[in-house]
């Protein structure tokens with residue numbers, strides 16, 4: 374299993390084996406330790422994020438979204454060109470091939486596990502099927518929590534700045 378995450382200290386993107394080969398794991402950018410990453414798995418399963426550590430994780434296709442959009446865009450473009458040349462059969466063939474490619478990729482591309490809270494991405498996760506798919510409500514809860522946290526932080530900064538005046 375490996376994990377891609379934002380370092381909690383310096384926010385740089387870090388990739389590591391999980392569990393890491395060197396313990397305690399230190400961020401290659403800021404050299405500060407990320408102790409949570411070295412914590413053992415719960416019965417060999419990843420039940421909580423090794424970074425933040427939230428228990429809200431979701432499964433998604435490990436597929437770059439931009440590539441998916443690009444395939445559809447190229448399909449639409451090519452089919453409109455075919456349509457412009459009055460080749461309806463070719464138009465449908467292109468649209469069909471685009472849809473087919475999407476379906477094939479869906480089955481070929483492996484699943485990855487994502488953390489709602491910190492956005493850490495886990496690959497080659499044991500027992501990944503025990504996790505649910507993306508849930509908008511959970512996502513919203515974390516987003517609002519983050520927003521409140523930010524608000525509280527800026528309020529604290531403001532209060533500090535005021536007291537220093």
Ligand SMILES: [Zn+2]
Nearest residue numbers: 380383400403
């Ligand atoms: Zn760092």
Ligand SMILES: [Zn+2]
Nearest residue numbers: 422425488491
């Ligand atoms: Zn996390």
